[in-house]
Amino acid sequence: MKTPKDLYYTETHEWVKVEDGFAFIGITDYAQDSLGEIVFVELPEENEQVNQFEEFAAIESVKAASDLNSPVSGVIVAVNEELEDNPELLNEDPYENWIIKVELEDETEINKLMNAEEYKEHCE
Amino acid sequence: MYYDKLIFEISTEGRKGYSLPKTEIERREVPDHLRRPDCPGLPEVSELDVVRHYTNVSFKNFGIEKGFYPLGSCTMKYNPKINQDMANLPEFAGLHPYQPLDTVQGMLHVYYETQRMLSEISGLDTFTLNPYAGAHGEHIGLMIIKAYHRSRGDEKRTKIIVPDSAHGTNPASATVTGFESVEVKSNADGTVNLEDLKSVLDDTVAGIMLTNPNTVGIFEKDILEIAKLVHQAGGLLYYDGANLNPLLGFARPGDMGFDIMHINLHKTFSTPHGGGGPGSGPVGVTKALVPFLPKPVVKKTSDGYSLDGETDLTIGQVSHFVGNIGVAMKAYAYMLTIGKDNITDIARFSTLNANYIKESLKDDFLLPIEGICKHEFVFDGLKDKSTGVTTLDVAKRLLDFDMHPPTVYFPLVVKESIMVEPPETESKQTIDKFIEVMKAIAKEAKEDPDKVKGAPYNTVVKRLDEALAARKPIVKYKDLLSE
Amino acid sequence: MHKYMPHTHDDVRAMLDRIGVEKLEDLFSEIPKTLVHKELDIPNSMSEIELREHFASLAKQNTPLIPFMGAGAYDHYTPSVIRHLIERQEFLTAYTPYQPEIAQGTLQYIFEYQSMICQLTGMDVSNASMYDGATATAEAMFMATGVRRSKKILISATVNPNIQEVVKTYALYRDIEVITVNEEDGQTSLDEVKALMDKDVAGLIVQNPNLYGITEDFTGFKDALDEHKGLFIMNHDPSLLAHLKTPASWGVDIAVGDAQTLGVPLSYGGPYIGYMATTTKLMRKMPGRICGVTKDQDGKRAFVLTLQAREQHIRREKANSNICSNQSLLALFVTIYMALMGKKGVYEAQQMSHDHAHYLHDKLLELPTFEPAFDKPFFKEFTLKTTLDVDKMNDVLKEHGYLGPLPQKRFDEAKADLVTFAVTEKRSKAQMDAFVDIVRGLS
Structure with a gap:
C-alpha cells in the first residue's frame, strides 16, 4: 500500500495535498483497493462549499458505494471531470488523480488530519 | 448451439404475431396535438418466431426442476404444478x-x-x-x-x-x-x-x-x-x-x-x-x-x-x-x-437436510458456528485457505455440475460466506450428490487451484466483466446499435 | 410420507446417525419448551382430487363479468402463447439472476423488456419492473424528493384516487408533504402548477389518460417545472404509447405506470406490473434492478445486473428505496406480449379500443339519460353525466353478466352523477349494442 509522505489523511481514507492556499483532494490507495473496480464517481459542482469531514461526492464500485468526506473546508474551484468518463483512473493511480480542488479556508484544519505514518497505523 | 439473438435481431419487416377481429366500427384519429409522430421500435415477428425465441432463451436459465437449488434464505422448494x-x-x-x-x-x-x-x-x-x-x-x-x-x-x-x-x-x-x-x-x-x-x-x-x-x-x-x-x-x-x-x-x-x-x-x-x-x-x-x-x-x-x-x-x-x-x-x-398433518415435517426435514450437509462437509469447509442449525447454515469458505480459492470460485465451479450454488457473501458477518439451504423437498440422493461434488471441488482446490479459479467451463457464458457493464451502461437495444 | 417430501424411514435414520442425534425432535431441542406449539387449527391435507373439487366449488361462487369498467384494471386480450411460455420451468422456478452464467435467460428478457419500455416511453433507461403502477408512482416521488433533497411534491387531482392514496401513504411516514393541484374542466390546472411550484418542491405527478379517461394536454408543464428545477413525473398507460405523444416528448423526467394493460389478465387486481423509466441523467438515482450488456472472459456478449451500487443490499440505510427483485415473470409476460403484437399490433389493438370506446360513447349519448361530462379528448375510457340511479343501473347490468361503469362517487361523493366507462379491443359491436339496449331500458 502506498502512502505518500507529503499528504495528509482522514480516517475515512481521503487524502489532501496543500499547495499555495489550495487543497487537492482524492482517495487513498487503501480506499481504492478495498472498493475494488471503481465504476462511477458522482462529482460535485464548482463553486459549491464543502466542510471538513462532511460529504462532498459519492463513489461506486461493482460491489460497494461510499460517500467521500472532505478533509478540509472551502469552496470547490475545480473538479476532475476526466473521472466522469474514466472512473478507473482512481484504481490505476489514486494519488495522481485528484477529485476536487478547494480554496482552503482555514489552514489549521490540517492539524486535525493524520500524517502518512499515522495513517499507515490507522489502516493496520 | 448457443442461441444469442435478441428478439429485435430476428425482426423482419412486415411480419406479425397477432390477430384481431374485423370490425365495422368507424376509425377515428387521435387529435394531432396529442399524437405520437413516429412508431415505437418494437419487433416484427411471427408467432412461431416468438415461441422459438423465448424457448431458446429459456434454455439459458437454471430452474428448480432442473436441479438442486440450495440458495440460502431463499427457500427454493418445489413449486407444485x-x-x-x-x-x-x-x-x-x-x-x-x-x-x-x-x-x-x-x-x-x-x-x-x-x-x-x-x-x-x-x-x-x-x-x-x-x-x-x-x-x-x-x-x-x-x-x-x-x-x-x-x-x-x-x-x-x-x-x-x-x-x-x-x-x-x-x-x-x-x-x-x-x-x-x-x-x-x-x-x-x-x-x-x-x-x-x-x-x-x-x-x-x-x-x-x-x-x-x-x-x-x-x-x-x-x-x-x-x-x-x-x-x-x-x-x-x-x-x-x-x-x-x-x-x-x-x-x-x-x-x-x-x-x-x-x-x-x-x-x-x-x-x-x-x-x-x-x-x-x-x-x-x-x-x-x-x-x-x-x-x-x-x-x-x-x-x-x-x-x-x-x-x-x-x-x-x-x-x-x-x-x-x-x-x-x-x-x-x-x-x-400440506395440511396440519404434514406441516411439521417441513420444519423437520428441512432442518434434517441442513444439519446433514453441515456435518458431512465440515472437514472440507470452514464451519464458523458449531452446533445444531435450523434449515440453513453458513460456511466461511474452504477450510484450507492456502490455495487462494475463494467462495466465488467454489460457487462458479458448482455451475459446471448442474447445481445452483448456495447464497454467497451473505450474511456480511461471515467474510467468505457460503449459505446453504436445502429445502425439505430434496431427497437424500440429491443431497449426497451435492456433498460429493462439494468435496470434489475442495479436493480440486488443493490439487489444481487454477482450475477452480477459472470456472465455470460448461455454461453458456463464462465469468462476466461486471465493471464494464457499470462503467459504460448499455441498458437497451438502441444503445447496442449506437455502440 | 407426503408427495412433496421424499424422506424414507431409512433415509432419516442414516442422516440422523451422521449428525449424531437420536431423533428428529432432537434437532429442535434449543427451542424453549413453552414455545412449542401443540396443534394448529388448519384443515387436514387434501389429495389432488379433493383440492380440485374444493376449488371447483369456490369457482362457482365467482362470476366473471364482462367489464365495461377500467379504473386501473383493463380487460385486454391475452394471446395464448404467453401463458405457455412463461410457465416453462426455466423461467417460472428460477430465482433472481444472482449467478448470471446460468441466468442469461432471465437477464436477456429483462434487457428486452427494458428496451421495449424505452421504445414506448421514449425514455433513456427503464428498470426491470415495480410492483404496480401505484407503488411505481410512489417510488418516483421518493426518487424525485431524493434528487431534489426536498420534502414536498405536487400531485394532480386528476390522478386516479387509488394512486394518490398510495403516494400519500408512502409520503406520510417519511414526512413528505403531498400538495394537490386542482383540476380545471377535467384536466390538471397549469395555472395552479405555476402558483404552487417553488424551489422547495421536488416536482409534479400527473397521469395520462387521467381518472376520467381524458388524454391531457401537457403543453407548458415542462417550462413551469424547469423554472424551479422541479421534476416531471408522469404515470402513463404504456399500451397507448403507439398513439399518444411519449412521456419523453412532454419532457418527463420519470415515467411510470401499470403495464397490466399489455395483456395481463385481470386476476382480481394482481399480480400486475409497474414500470419505471427515466433519463440518462437520473439513471443512477433510479430504484430497482437494471440489466446491462457486458462481455464474458471470451469476449462473448452477455447480460448482467448492473449499477447495483444504487440498491438496498449495498446501500443499506443510505438507500432511497427498499425495493428488491419483483414481478420479473410479469416483465417476461409483457415482453412476450409486445413481441407478439409488435410494431403494428400494439397500435392496431389500441386503435380498436379507441374506436370502439368512441362508438359506445356516441351510442350512450343518444340516450336521454346521458350527457357529456367534459368536452375533452379521450382514448378507451370516458366519463359521462347520467340521470340514472347508478347503483341500480349497475345491478341490472350485473344480472345480465356485465360489469357496469365506475361510479365516480366511489372516490368523491360530490360526483354522484358521473360514471366512467372503459372499452377494450375485446368489446365487440354486438356486445356494446346489447349493453346499450339494457341501459336504454332503464329510467
Whole structure:
C-alpha cells in the first residue's frame, strides 16, 4: 500500500495535498483497493462549499458505494471531470488523480488530519 | 448451439404475431396535438418466431426442476404444478377487482382463509395479503409501527434496531419509513448480543427487526428475553419471515413475542420465484395493531365476505387493489395440500437436510458456528485457505455440475460466506450428490487451484466483466446499435 | 410420507446417525419448551382430487363479468402463447439472476423488456419492473424528493384516487408533504402548477389518460417545472404509447405506470406490473434492478445486473428505496406480449379500443339519460353525466353478466352523477349494442 509522505489523511481514507492556499483532494490507495473496480464517481459542482469531514461526492464500485468526506473546508474551484468518463483512473493511480480542488479556508484544519505514518497505523 | 439473438435481431419487416377481429366500427384519429409522430421500435415477428425465441432463451436459465437449488434464505422448494392450475382457473383469473362482492365470494374466501391460516401458523391475530413482496411487507410493517407510536402521541421514537447480520433490505426499509436504523452486534454464534441490545434500548426506540432463526441459521434461544426487554422499553418486535420454514408447526413468532411480521409466500409457501417475482409478502399483526392494517381489509360477516375500506387508524392504501392475490391462491392450494398433518415435517426435514450437509462437509469447509442449525447454515469458505480459492470460485465451479450454488457473501458477518439451504423437498440422493461434488471441488482446490479459479467451463457464458457493464451502461437495444 | 417430501424411514435414520442425534425432535431441542406449539387449527391435507373439487366449488361462487369498467384494471386480450411460455420451468422456478452464467435467460428478457419500455416511453433507461403502477408512482416521488433533497411534491387531482392514496401513504411516514393541484374542466390546472411550484418542491405527478379517461394536454408543464428545477413525473398507460405523444416528448423526467394493460389478465387486481423509466441523467438515482450488456472472459456478449451500487443490499440505510427483485415473470409476460403484437399490433389493438370506446360513447349519448361530462379528448375510457340511479343501473347490468361503469362517487361523493366507462379491443359491436339496449331500458 502506498502512502505518500507529503499528504495528509482522514480516517475515512481521503487524502489532501496543500499547495499555495489550495487543497487537492482524492482517495487513498487503501480506499481504492478495498472498493475494488471503481465504476462511477458522482462529482460535485464548482463553486459549491464543502466542510471538513462532511460529504462532498459519492463513489461506486461493482460491489460497494461510499460517500467521500472532505478533509478540509472551502469552496470547490475545480473538479476532475476526466473521472466522469474514466472512473478507473482512481484504481490505476489514486494519488495522481485528484477529485476536487478547494480554496482552503482555514489552514489549521490540517492539524486535525493524520500524517502518512499515522495513517499507515490507522489502516493496520 | 448457443442461441444469442435478441428478439429485435430476428425482426423482419412486415411480419406479425397477432390477430384481431374485423370490425365495422368507424376509425377515428387521435387529435394531432396529442399524437405520437413516429412508431415505437418494437419487433416484427411471427408467432412461431416468438415461441422459438423465448424457448431458446429459456434454455439459458437454471430452474428448480432442473436441479438442486440450495440458495440460502431463499427457500427454493418445489413449486407444485397443481397450484399453478388452480390459480389459472378462469373463474378466478377473469375477475375485475371492482366486481360486486356477491360475484367474487370464492376469491374472497381464498383471501380470507389464506390470511386466517397464516395467522394460525404464525400465532398473530390478523394478516393482510395486500403487500406485494417481502420488502414491501417490511415497509408496511414499519409504517404500522410508526402509526402505532404516533397514535399514542409518542413521536420521539425514531429508531429501528437491526442486527449487523441482517439483510440490507431491513435498514433500507427503516430509512424509507422515515426511521433511523441502529445496529446491534451479534455474538460469535450469530445471535443477538443482549448486553449490546440493552445499551441501545431507550425511549427513542420504535422497534427491532429480527429473523429467527437468524441469517446464520441459529435459533435465537433468548428470544423471550429479547421480547421482554424491547417491550419494557416501549418498542415493538418485527419478525422478518424469510426464515420461517424450519418453525412451521413447531413454534410461532406470535408466541415468541413478535408484534408484526411478514411472510414470503414465495419462500415458505412454495409459490414460484419467477426469476424474481411476482412474490407476495403478507403482513400479520397482534390484536392491538389490527386497526392499523392497510386498507382494504377482507372481513367475514354474516352476509359473506366483504371489503372494508374505512377504519380510523389504518396506515392507508399501499397497493392499487388487494395485492398479488393470484400468488396467494397458490399458497392457499399449497397449505391445503400440506395440511396440519404434514406441516411439521417441513420444519423437520428441512432442518434434517441442513444439519446433514453441515456435518458431512465440515472437514472440507470452514464451519464458523458449531452446533445444531435450523434449515440453513453458513460456511466461511474452504477450510484450507492456502490455495487462494475463494467462495466465488467454489460457487462458479458448482455451475459446471448442474447445481445452483448456495447464497454467497451473505450474511456480511461471515467474510467468505457460503449459505446453504436445502429445502425439505430434496431427497437424500440429491443431497449426497451435492456433498460429493462439494468435496470434489475442495479436493480440486488443493490439487489444481487454477482450475477452480477459472470456472465455470460448461455454461453458456463464462465469468462476466461486471465493471464494464457499470462503467459504460448499455441498458437497451438502441444503445447496442449506437455502440 | 407426503408427495412433496421424499424422506424414507431409512433415509432419516442414516442422516440422523451422521449428525449424531437420536431423533428428529432432537434437532429442535434449543427451542424453549413453552414455545412449542401443540396443534394448529388448519384443515387436514387434501389429495389432488379433493383440492380440485374444493376449488371447483369456490369457482362457482365467482362470476366473471364482462367489464365495461377500467379504473386501473383493463380487460385486454391475452394471446395464448404467453401463458405457455412463461410457465416453462426455466423461467417460472428460477430465482433472481444472482449467478448470471446460468441466468442469461432471465437477464436477456429483462434487457428486452427494458428496451421495449424505452421504445414506448421514449425514455433513456427503464428498470426491470415495480410492483404496480401505484407503488411505481410512489417510488418516483421518493426518487424525485431524493434528487431534489426536498420534502414536498405536487400531485394532480386528476390522478386516479387509488394512486394518490398510495403516494400519500408512502409520503406520510417519511414526512413528505403531498400538495394537490386542482383540476380545471377535467384536466390538471397549469395555472395552479405555476402558483404552487417553488424551489422547495421536488416536482409534479400527473397521469395520462387521467381518472376520467381524458388524454391531457401537457403543453407548458415542462417550462413551469424547469423554472424551479422541479421534476416531471408522469404515470402513463404504456399500451397507448403507439398513439399518444411519449412521456419523453412532454419532457418527463420519470415515467411510470401499470403495464397490466399489455395483456395481463385481470386476476382480481394482481399480480400486475409497474414500470419505471427515466433519463440518462437520473439513471443512477433510479430504484430497482437494471440489466446491462457486458462481455464474458471470451469476449462473448452477455447480460448482467448492473449499477447495483444504487440498491438496498449495498446501500443499506443510505438507500432511497427498499425495493428488491419483483414481478420479473410479469416483465417476461409483457415482453412476450409486445413481441407478439409488435410494431403494428400494439397500435392496431389500441386503435380498436379507441374506436370502439368512441362508438359506445356516441351510442350512450343518444340516450336521454346521458350527457357529456367534459368536452375533452379521450382514448378507451370516458366519463359521462347520467340521470340514472347508478347503483341500480349497475345491478341490472350485473344480472345480465356485465360489469357496469365506475361510479365516480366511489372516490368523491360530490360526483354522484358521473360514471366512467372503459372499452377494450375485446368489446365487440354486438356486445356494446346489447349493453346499450339494457341501459336504454332503464329510467
